[in-house]
Amino acid sequence: MAVREAEFMAALDAVRKVAPVLRSNALSAENENWIPEENVRLLDEAGVFSAAVPQRYGGLDLPVERQAALLAEIARYCGSTGWVAMVWVTTAWMASLYPDRAQAEVFAGGSVRVSGGFTPSGTLVPTEGGYLLTGTWRFNTGVKGAEWNVCAAVAEYPDGRTEELFPLVPTSALSTGDDWDVFGAAGTGSVTSTAKDVFVPAHRVVDAAVYEAATGNRWNAEVHGRNYHLLSYILAGGASVFTGLGRAALDAFTQALPGKGITYTNWAEQNQHPHIQIQVAVATNKIASCEALQESFLRPIQGRADRGEPLTLAERATVRGQVAHIVQTTKEAVGELAALSPASAISRSKEFQRIHRDILALSLHGLLAPIGSLEAQGRVLLGLEPGTDYL
Secondary structure, X not given: OHHHHHHHHHXXXXXXXXXHHXXXXXXHHHHHOOOOHXXXXXXXXXXXXXXXXXXXXXXXXXXXHHHHHHHHHHHOOOHHHHHHHHHHHXXXXXHOXXXXXXXXXXXXXXXXXXXXXXXXXXXXXXXXXXXXXXEEEEEEOOOOOOOXXXXXXXXXXXXXXXXXXXXXXXXXXXXXXXXXXXXXXXXXXXXXXEEEEEEEEHHXXXXXXXXXXXXXXXXXXXXXXXXXXXXXXXXXHHHHHHHHHHHHHHHHXXXXXXXXXXXXXXXXXXXXXXXXXXXXXXXXXXXXXHHHHHXXXXXXXXXXXXXXXXXXHHHHHHHHHHHHHHHHHXXXXXXXXXXXXXXXXXXXXXXXXXXXXXXXXXXXXXXXXXXXXXXXXXXHHOOOOOOOOOO
8 A cells, every 4th residue: 555655646746747838738738629749648657547557457556536636636737638637547447347358458558548438329239259339429538549448339139139338449440520619628629439330349348237346257356445336436536627627726816916906996916905815715715625525425435445345325426416516616616716807817828717618618517517416416315216327
């Protein structure tokens, strides 16, 4: 455990050292609709893309709370880079739920970038040795720079049965579109990807047991410590991007205050105005409370995995609801700071407006929206069925 902590601190320090580059590249990422290759290289060298890779394949094999801390730090310097890194890291962990043969292929380099999603918009036709995959997946974050991709699809069997499966394919087998034209999180490059009769061997396909980390034919099926509940784990990682963006907004806002007055008033220094002081404190406390809330659900996620126990329904509902609360509360905090910003803040050269747009855009993700997430948590709290399968 001490070794893992030392390697985590080394990776975190490496990310902090390249922070100026990530921050300065943020405008380029937005203009190009994709994060610069320099960002990918620097984070790879920092060890970020081995964070969730099992130790037996040369990965850092960090626990979920340490993965979350790394992702929050990246998002603090570039929201798009933080979101892409979150997808690559969490989906790489998902690959550890595949059979041994697939893991050996995916983790061969010790560091890997894996993209994918959970909307089953493809079809799988059984064939000798595996399946033929055809489909189209929208909003496929990170696929432009990933080495592997999880393509959720529905298998159609000759007897009429259907089954949701998760084939894992090299991204070289997919074609990608140029259809990512958005007001925020532009650098995530979340384009549409397409497969046409791509052969997927059976050992690179898992079924819905993946949600419970209950897949078999793998060395780590009964190993304690890293068999997390899939959706809870991914949601927990996603929350890091929002706390990171919250910290980014505080950094950008407070750094811009010295020497700036309040236009059309007698206030020569904004930071001397009591309203500014109070609002900065409120925003800071909102973001800090979200960080503490994230820690409160990371502990049971890791604790259950350490004991080899599944999360309870109540715990899964709590994670989803509390992540939605983090999303909404960090968004509010950034919005409150935006309302205090001078008119010059709308310039595209200014960091703050990009942070604001990024958090607004990312908060629209379906699994993070408050209506479904808080409803599910509230229903379980009231002793009702959650009303969704996505827990």
